[in-house]
Amino acid sequence: MPGTCKACDGDINRRNEKVFSCFLCSNKSHAKCLKIEDAEFKILQKLNNFKYICDECLILQNSEKVDSLKASIDKCLTAIENQNQTINSHGTIINDLLQKMPSSFQKDHVPSYASVTNKSTVIVQPKNTEKKVSETKAELLGKVNPVENNLNISNVKSSRSGGVIISCNSSKDTKKIVEIVENELREDYNIKQLSNLCPRIRISGIPKEITSEMFSKSLVHQNQLLFNDVNEDYKVVSYSSQRKSDKYLQAVVQIDTVSYNNIMKAGKLLIGYKYCKVWDAIDVRRCYNCCGFHHHSDKCDQNFPICPRCSEKHKVQECKSDILKCTNCSMLKATNANINTNHAAWDINKCTVYKTHVENFKKIIFNSQ
Numbered sequence: 469m470p471g472t473c474k475a476c477d478g479d480i481n482r483r484n485e486k487v488f489s490c491f492l493c494s495n496k497s498h499a500k501c502l503k504i505e506d507a508e509f510k511i512l513q514k515l516n517n518f519k520y521i522c523d524e525c526l527i528l529q530n531s532e533k534v535d536s537l538k539a540s541i542d543k544c545l546t547a548i549e550n551q552n553q554t555i556n557s558h559g560t561i562i563n564d565l566l567q568k569m570p571s572s573f574q575k576d577h578v579p580s581y582a583s584v585t586n587k588s589t590v591i592v593q594p595k596n597t598e599k600k601v602s603e604t605k606a607e608l609l610g611k612v613n614p615v616e617n618n619l620n621i622s623n624v625k626s627s628r629s630g631g632v633i634i635s636c637n638s639s640k641d642t643k644k645i646v647e648i649v650e651n652e653l654r655e656d657y658n659i660k661q662l663s664n665l666c667p668r669i670r671i672s673g674i675p676k677e678i679t680s681e682m683f684s685k686s687l688v689h690q691n692q693l694l695f696n697d698v699n700e701d702y703k704v705v706s707y708s709s710q711r712k713s714d715k716y717l718q719a720v721v722q723i724d725t726v727s728y729n730n731i732m733k734a735g736k737l738l739i740g741y742k743y744c745k746v747w748d749a750i751d752v753r754r755c756y757n758c759c760g761f762h763h764h765s766d767k768c769d770q771n772f773p774i775c776p777r778c779s780e781k782h783k784v785q786e787c788k789s790d791i792l793k794c795t796n797c798s799m800l801k802a803t804n805a806n807i808n809t810n811h812a813a814w815d816i817n818k819c820t821v822y823k824t825h826v827e828n829f830k831k832i833i834f835n836s837q
């Protein structure tokens with residue numbers, strides 16, 4: 469999945485590009501931009517316990533210790549350099565081995581919900597709010613001809629005040645639209661990239677008589693003031709009861725950020741004749757194999773499991789430990805001695821690393837819209 473390098477702001481496009489993904493915020497940086505040579509990168513890649521944490525996250529973690537940390541990183545790099553020389557001297561044997569190793573950095577670390585599509589969306593908004601949608605479309609057609617520019621447009625929608633929302637199947641195409649509009653129509657139009665990342669809410673206490681179809685309709689029609697009319701896109705991700713005996717149903721719904729803020733402020737939604745309670749449901753995926761975030765266990769490239777209870781190398785079913793130790797928080801112990809590791813990796817109320825990931829994910833969602 470393409471992304472942007474945090475250091476140089478340049479694109480990260482190729483799947484096997486040498487990239488570090490921050491353990492805490494998942495932002496990516498070219499290895500080159502971090503001044504890591506290819507040979508060093510290969511070594512770091514092989515270390516099971518190596519986690520890269522970007523400068524910003526380090527500072528947030530523990531600002532006073534940053535200097536000493538940087539010194540120890542320098543030491544590590546020197547140590548790695550020495551190792552590097554040793555390994556280089558082993559020449560072809562090591563190279564053969566490296567080629568057989570799975571690459572742990574080829575994975576997509578971009579935060580995304582599984583259901584999120586790859587399409588890329590922009591909104592073109594006339595500065596003159598009296599303008600009609602048809603006029604905006606006509607002016608766009610004159611300057612950004614989809615055929616001449618070879619644009620693969622998947623959807624066009626009207627927005628308020630003469631705005632037009634355009635979705636393309638690739639971000640390359642939306643980039644092209646942004647470029648042309650900014651160059652040739654900037655006097656009269658604003659253009660903004662919309663994000664595909666959407667927050668989620670959980671709605672509890674829905675009476676069992678309400679079918680999922682009724683729910684979908686009630687959601688928007690009975691709560692019109694809370695929904696943002698620019699972007700009526702919402703998606704019911706799940707609709708079910710937790711246990712068979714439950715009297716009530718629960719729904720998880722993906723919505724745009726404006727509606728999310730309105731609804732969270734209201735704290736409830738009217739469904740049928742009942743006000744149902746609303747909860748924040750923004751979360752990040754945790755891998756069942758390595759306990760890392762933002763990927764699924766079947767895409768995990770660590771070939772042994774890490775126990776989410778005790779952080780040893782075994783499956784949770786085989787765990788006999790009485791003492792809980794979160795593997796993710798243990799990784800942070802080196803940078804923050806006060807961190808609590810005495811919980812399972814799935815404990816979303818106690819896990820600092822999980823909470824940091826959710827906060828960072830929220831920032832990404834809300835900054836990108």
Ligand SMILES: [Zn+2]
Nearest residue numbers: 473476498501
């Ligand atoms: Zn870069």
Ligand SMILES: [Zn+2]
Nearest residue numbers: 490493522525
């Ligand atoms: Zn970071």
Ligand SMILES: [Zn+2]
Nearest residue numbers: 755758760768
């Ligand atoms: Zn994993």
Ligand SMILES: [Zn+2]
Nearest residue numbers: 775777778787
């Ligand atoms: Zn265990």
Ligand SMILES: [Zn+2]
Nearest residue numbers: 794797819820
């Ligand atoms: Zn934890």
